Amino acid sequence: MAESAAELSESRVLPADSPPPQPNSTGVPVHNLMPEELVAKAIAPVKKQFLRPPPTRANQNDTVKYTNERSSQQHSSTLVKEKKSKRQLKRERHQEKKSASHLCPEVAKSGDVSSCPYKDKCRFSHDLDGFKAQKPDDLEGECPFLSSEGPCPYGLACRFSGTHRDVVDVAGSTNTLRKSSEVNGLNKDVQKLLWKNKMKFPKADAKLKSLGLLGPAKSKMKVMEDKEQEGVVDSNNSHATNGNGCMKGTGDSVDESECSPCVPEENNIINDRPLKKAKSENVENCCSVEGDNGVSVLEEDTRNNTADTQPAAKIDDILPETDGSLKTHSREKKLIDFREKLYLAPLTTVGNLPFRRVCKVLGADVTCGEMAMCTNLLQGQASEWALLRRHSSEDLFGVQICGAYPDTLARTVELIDQQCTVDFIDINMGCPIDIVVNKGAGSCLLTKPMRMKGIIEATSGTVDKPITIKVRTGYFEGKNRIDSLIADIGTWGASAVTVHGRTRQQRYSKLADWDYIYQCARKASDDLQVLGNGDIYSYLDWNKHKSDCPELASCMIARGALIKPWIFTEIKEQRHWDITSGERLNIMKDFARFGLEHWGSDKKGVETTRHFLLEWLSYTCRYIPVGLLDVIPQRLNWRPPAYSGRDDLETLMASDSAADWIRISEMLLGKVPDGFTFAPKHKSNAYDRAENG
Known part of the structure; x- marks a missing residue:
């Protein structure tokens, strides 16, 4: 390099x-x-x-x-691979971690075998000599962490370890803590609460109850806890009291009108849809591509996250007030002016944090993280939370989430509001991927306008941050429908809506219908910003859409930025950049x-x-x-x-x-x-x- x-x-x-x-x-x-x-x-x-x-x-x-x-000669004789069971593959992974190539991170940082707090119980290798013997040669260039405060966090395992130098602080210690330029890490205490279905969402539950969207059923975890507390179950009563005080079985479907109004139970994470165990495989995790790579978080951010995980009794004390008239009106929230700003679309797989940093250098104004599934976030999956990471250079940053039900999304936005530093939260109602649509999320919501209303009202009423949504023109080709909803979307509580000029059925098979996007922008209320999306590949495209429809707040750039991220420079400088190789x-x-x-x-x-x-x-x-x-x-x-x-x-x-x-x-x-x-x-x-x- x-x-x-x-x-x-x-x-x-x-x-x-x-x-x-x-x-x-x-x-x-x-x-x-x-x-x-x-x-x-x-x-x-x-x-x-x-x-x-x-x-x-x-x-x-x-x-x-x-x-x-x-290597081609080595692999020529192994074309037919033996099919292995999951247990055997898991055993091999554990054995591989014990090999010399997987050195303990603590030992790699310090170079001292005794520095690992787990000693012989550590799942990684402590064989320094074996690691050095098999480690590949260093790469050309310098360690990317040389310019930061503190030593390289990877120590001997770094592929640029030959360029390392000791970083000595004022006291003479070489163990100075390196400050990261990234935030939005998941606090471990919060993650454990999510794993155990013990996280409380007072704001979301209060808003859902006020909208009549709070389901009556209880999680299995709560039922078991109630049995443990009572000691003996009353065999004469076949119906247990559910989370809302109703004399119904935990699996029954009950109208809220039959229930006495009360505070939701703390473990009712997804009321009528109990969450899976955190370690179970979730099919919605198909959109996750980044892992939790252990990047450190700012000290002050960690302290803020820890403060958010204090005992929930204090939060419960203020719960009755959340339904009062002092609730912030949706139009009184902090708004973001997207007008004339260059917006890099949330992009699955390629829209990762390093790519967004590249686009920021080249002129992007607004960035948004990759789409994260709400159910995975509520389960505390580290790989999904990695999609919410934010770099300090992203001065106007939002996260995009995807879910199927108002309660799932409302609790997710409350959790993000507590644990992350974001400027807005975008809800994806246009994802065309089959595995997402089959779960009732993404483009499937375009066929369920009342559920769209419930989601927007619940999320916008739970947090003070602006809620934006991203939609397609419709589900079926030739049956556009967003224009009939655009006037209501603003009254439901959304601050902005991005219209992708294709239906779900079209995917990317035809050019975006910008005339229809203009129609939607003209029908929107004055307090709802409408952004267009589709096929912008030069500054001329940007200029044309802005001049053809002054009501359009801005345009979102997606594939054009993937193919040539310097499109942001071209738009700002109003030129065709004949960039060299x-x-x-x-x-x-x-x-x-x-x-x-x-x-x-x-x-x-x-x-x-x-x-x-x-x-x-x-x-x-x-x-x-x-x-x-x-x-x-x-x-x-x-x-x-x-x-x-x-x-x-x-x-x-x-x-x-x-x-x-x-x-x-x-x-x-x-x-x-x-x-x-x-x-x-x-x-x-x-x-x-x-x-x-």
């Missing part, structure tokens, strides 16, 4: 023994077509001198196995540095950074440099023909082959491990798939 982009492009792009990069290809002969004909066919009109014959390659969407010559590589180098700071500079952190870099490269290969086009700007739906760049690095970056993306990653993060494989999660390089446009 110490080399400049120019040196990389000259000396390391095309080794003599490596195959040439495979450029993008439409499979359609384009040499004899005029630029206007190509545009009509949605093919990028690349200048003829840069065109080349399309590559002859098998299915481009297959998983690419990228190994060197030595060296400048693009420098942006990737920034991402690699940000990734190592976020996921870690040890072996696991380096490979996690590589994985998300490769996911991002699966989008950037769609970009066609301005200087190569006969017609500018490039449109988002254009398919690039096979072409050569102005230099070898530009040609390499145009490839839609995973093997070439891996070669780019090796320029920044060193050689991949033996047997390394990669396939893009969203098949973003597959133009023939409807969900990818």
Whole structure:
């Protein structure tokens, strides 16, 4: 990482023994077509001198196995793998942690075996000599934590440990605590309460009760606790008193009109839908891609989180007042002015914290975390809470959550309001993924307007932070319906709504319907900000939408930022940036540095950074440099023909082959491990798939 982009492009792009990069290809002969004909066919009109014959390659969407010559011989005899049971795989993982390659973090930090508080009971290895013997060579460049206060948190495990130097404080100690520039970590005490279904949500429950949305059933955990407290169950009474004081069985469905008004029970997390155990596999976790990587939190943030977990008796004392007339009206809340601000959309997988930092450097004004599932957050899953992380450079930041029911979402926003520092909370009501829709969340809510109303009223009435929502135009193609709801959404309590100009059924198969977005913006009330989303890929697109509909507050940029994150610079400077391959590589180098700071500079952190870099490269290969086009700007739906760049690095970056993306990653993060494989999660390089446009 110490080399400049120019040196990389000259000396390391095309080794003599490596195959040439495979450029993008439409499979359609384009040499004899005029630029206007190509545009009509949605093919990028690349200048003829840069065109080349399309590559002859098998299915481009297959998983690419990228190994060197030595590893390919080792793996050739193991094509048929033995199917192992879950218990055997778990046993192997535990044994692997005990191997010398998994050094105890405490021992790695200090270099002293006796520093581990768990001693022989530690699940990691304490074999320093064995770890040093098998540790791979250090990567080029300096440790990303050298500029921060305190020593590198990964110590001997850091892949840049050769550049470490002792950090001595005033007292002469080398153990200075490193302050992190990231916040929104989950407090361990709160996590334990969530695991045990003992977390209280007084504000959410009070609001749900006032709206008549609080279910009467009790969690199984509470039933067991009641039995333990009573000692003996009254066998003459077949109906136990439920959480609202009703003489009904715990599994019965009871109208709230039959129940006496009272305070909800503390463990009633999801009243009529008890939460699963925290360790059980949750199907909604499919959208989680980042793990809890142990990044430290600011000391003051930790103290604030601890203060929020004080005994709940004091909170219960003020519960009756939450229904009073002193409740803040939705229009009196702090509002965020999205007008004229460049908004980076919440993006699954690629919209991680390092990528958002890259976009902030390039001019983004508003950032939002990846979509997090409410049920997973309420279970205290560390991997889901990692999606709420915020960097200090994100001065206007929100989180996006997704759920199916008002009680789930209301409790989640209260929890986020307590534990996180955010400027707004966005609710996803447009996610088209089947596994989300089948749970009643995402785009499924577009078919249930009364549930949408309950969710918005419950969440906006629970917290003072602005609640925004993101929707599609409708569920079924040809049946748009948001325009009929847009006037009500503001009265329900939402501060802003983003309209993605496609239906759930369309996915990304057609261009966004901006005329319909304009129609929605004109129907909205004055206190509801409407943002448009879909196919913005240049400053001309941005200008057109803003001029065509002055009622539009702003535009959200999604895939355009994935393919060329410098679109924010182009919009602010009102120009087409003919960015060079060296400048693009420098942006990737920034991402690699940000990734190592976020996921870690040890072996696991380096490979996690590589994985998300490769996911991002699966989008950037769609970009066609301005200087190569006969017609500018490039449109988002254009398919690039096979072409050569102005230099070898530009040609390499145009490839839609995973093997070439891996070669780019090796320029920044060193050689991949033996047997390394990669396939893009969203098949973003597959133009023939409807969900990818």
